Amino acid sequence: MKLRANQYLCDLPVYQPGRPIEEVARELGLDASRIIKLASNENPHGPSPRAIEVMKNVVPGVHRYPDGTSFHLRKAVARKHGLDPEQIVFGNGSNELIELVGHAFLKPGDEMIISQYAFAIYEIVGRLFQAKIVEVPAKNYGHDFERMLDAVGPSTRVMFVANPNNPTGTVSSAERLQELILAVPEHVLLVVDEAYQDFLEKPLDSAALIRPGQKKPGRDNLLILRTFSKAHGLAGLRIGYGLARPPVAAALERVRQPFNANAVAQAAAEAALNDNAHIRKTFILNAEGRARLEEGLHRLGFDFVPSFGNFVLLNVGGGQAVFDCLLRRGVIVRPMGGYKLPGFIRVSVGTAAENERFIAELSKLNPPSMQKKKNT
Numbered sequence: 001m002k003l004r005a006n007q008y009l010c011d012l013p014v015y016q017p018g019r020p021i022e023e024v025a026r027e028l029g030l031d032a033s034r035i036i037k038l039a040s041n042e043n044p045h046g047p048s049p050r051a052i053e054v055m056k057n058v059v060p061g062v063h064r065y066p067d068g069t070s071f072h073l074r075k076a077v078a079r080k081h082g083l084d085p086e087q088i089v090f091g092n093g094s095n096e097l098i099e100l101v102g103h104a105f106l107k108p109g110d111e112m113i114i115s116q117y118a119f120a121i122y123e124i125v126g127r128l129f130q131a132k133i134v135e136v137p138a139k140n141y142g143h144d145f146e147r148m149l150d151a152v153g154p155s156t157r158v159m160f161v162a163n164p165n166n167p168t169g170t171v172s173s174a175e176r177l178q179e180l181i182l183a184v185p186e187h188v189l190l191v192v193d194e195a196y197q198d199f200l201e202k203p204l205d206s207a208a209l210i211r212p213g214q215k216k217p218g219r220d221n222l223l224i225l226r227t228f229s230k231a232h233g234l235a236g237l238r239i240g241y242g243l244a245r246p247p248v249a250a251a252l253e254r255v256r257q258p259f260n261a262n263a264v265a266q267a268a269a270e271a272a273l274n275d276n277a278h279i280r281k282t283f284i285l286n287a288e289g290r291a292r293l294e295e296g297l298h299r300l301g302f303d304f305v306p307s308f309g310n311f312v313l314l315n316v317g318g319g320q321a322v323f324d325c326l327l328r329r330g331v332i333v334r335p336m337g338g339y340k341l342p343g344f345i346r347v348s349v350g351t352a353a354e355n356e357r358f359i360a361e362l363s364k365l366n367p368p369s370m371q372k373k374k375n376t
């Protein structure tokens with residue numbers, strides 16, 4: 001073939017999303033209504049009910065292009081975080097913002113610092129922009145901030161930190177995170193990904209470090225990422241946002257497509273943003289469900305990483321084999337081979353019934369590759 005795609009694409013890792021219920025039903029000849037998906041850390045209790053209501057009103061108007069500035073949503077997000085409207089950038093999911101960081105801040109050969117077991121998209125985007133990926137070994141499956149700071153050099157342009165982290169569920173305390181934010185040198189853009197913020201008891205108000213008029217030393221090199229895909233229950237709409245000082249926000253604004261946040265998503269996100277009843281309910285049910293899952297895993301003798309998110313990472317001995325077995329039984333989880341954790345699977349916290357079903361199916365499995373630890 002004469003036509004060739006860019007050479008560096010050949011060894012770009014491919015993101016493996018959670019398998020959709022319909023696809024698994026089709027492929028394995030299963031009844032879709034009997035399949036449960038605990039693979040993508042979605043909200044098992046559905047979208048914010050307020051979002052569902054406003055979407056009905058917006059749908060008849062979708063023959064028009066959306067508001068490219070997301071005026072109303074922007075105002076609402078600014079108010080929520082105590083920021084100016086020009087400090088906010090919207091994305092087609094916060095994943096798009098990760099890519100915009102590449103467009104605006106990375107050139108071939110620049111260094112990008114991530115932790116071992118970081119969210120896969122960071123490395124994929126870094127490699128897409130031909131950055132040099134500096135992967136810092138994890139400490140107890142979590143980020144090792146000291147070593148990440150030590151890794152900063154003159155060519156470092158971007159550092160990513162997810163808190164809590166996906167896929168490990170680990171978290172750093174608000175104090176430790178703030179220390180890191182204040183310590184990262186100003187020539188490095190620090191991206192703090194807060195996708196799972198709403199599942200934390202006492203999260204850091206990181207936006208305080210970029211708030212206009214605040215007394216603490218401000219951070220011109222901080223970008224905070226938030227999403228509506230997790231606690232707000234709007235993963236299918238694809239909407240997230242970034243918060244930064246105006247120069248960083250303006251750079252990201254320049255590289256985005258004009259209509260990257262669609263009209264339905266803008267309206268739904270605005271309604272969901274302050275639906276505190278739904279967020280609170282999700283927080284409580286998640287904490288209960290996660291505790292039940294972890295109890296069940298402990299009872300069955302599995303090693304798992306104690307989680308601060310809406311998912312649990314567990315060692316099953318052979319992640320792919322256990323994933324396949326569970327899939328045939330209608331339970332979709334995530335194998336972790338792509339994260340260089342071939343022995344592990346990640347399971348999202350579902351409804352109480354889904355969590356029970358997962359534990360019940362897991363207890364029935366015994367593939368040869370699965371080395372169950374003795375329960376002591």
Ligand SMILES: *Cc1c(COP(=O)(O)O)cnc(C)c1O
Pocket residue numbers: 041092093094095096119162165166193195226227228229230235238239240
């Ligand atoms: C789920 C997730 C996101 C959110 O992605 P969206 O594109 O907003 O759906 C971002 N970062 C991490 C670490 C996640 O796990």
